[in-house]
Amino acid sequence: YIEGAKILGMIAEAYKTEGKGNEEFAKDTKDQSLICSNAYISDGERRFEPADASLFVVKDDPRQGRCKAVDMGELKDDEIEKLSPLGDKFICYNGQQAEEKKIDMEIRYHHSRPADKSIGHVVSSDSDNQMYQIESISAGQTFAGYILGSSDQIREICRLFKKRNHY
Numbered sequence: 706y707i708e709g710a711k712i713l714g715m716i717a718e719a720y721k722t723e724g725k726g727n728e729e730f731a732k733d734t735k736d737q738s739l740i741c742s743n744a745y746i747s748d749g750e751r752r753f754e755p756a757d758a759s760l761f762v763v764k765d766d767p768r769q770g771r772c773k774a775v776d777m778g779e780l781k782d783d784e785i786e787k788l789s790p791l792g793d794k795f796i797c798y799n800g801q802q803a804e805e806k807k808i809d810m811e812i813r814y815h816h817s818r819p820a821d822k823s824i825g826h827v828v829s830s831d832s833d834n835q836m837y838q839i840e841s842i843s844a845g846q847t848f849a850g851y852i853l854g855s856s857d858q859i860r861e862i863c864r865l866f867k868k869r870n871h872y
């Protein structure tokens with residue numbers, strides 16, 4: 706997902722590109738009435754939210770689910786039902802059915818460069834020169850969230866965001 710704080714940062718950046726600077730953004734948000742929710746994966750119409758920790762799938766029948774908070778299912782005394790947690794899935798309810806949407810992720814590998822720039826590879830003996838990886842959301846996906854504020858704040862944000870609709 707994309708944190709609400711990142712959305713707020715996008716708004717601050719939009720103010721800066723307008724030449725209004727940080728002071729105008731700070732003035733418009735000083736009363737803390739502007740709230741940005743997390744943006745979750747979307748199919749363009751529906752917003753898929755994180756699955757609750759109490760939701761489980763029946764291992765032998767993945768189309769069947771259980772909510773341990775309210776429903777343990779009706780089992781005979783000699784039956785054992787194996788459940789798997791939904792985990793880090795994003796779901797949206799369509800009537801009694803829950804639909805899942807996956808987020809496409811990519812892994813990028815980088816290494817920090819040593820002080821000696823003539824070395825272009827990782828040197829394991831140098832603690833300042835290490836390999837690391839970053840997992841990030843792949844481009845081209847749609848995320849949806851909410852921005853709550855006064856009518857003036859929302860009008861200004863809409864005006865700024867209309868100038869650039871892909872982030």
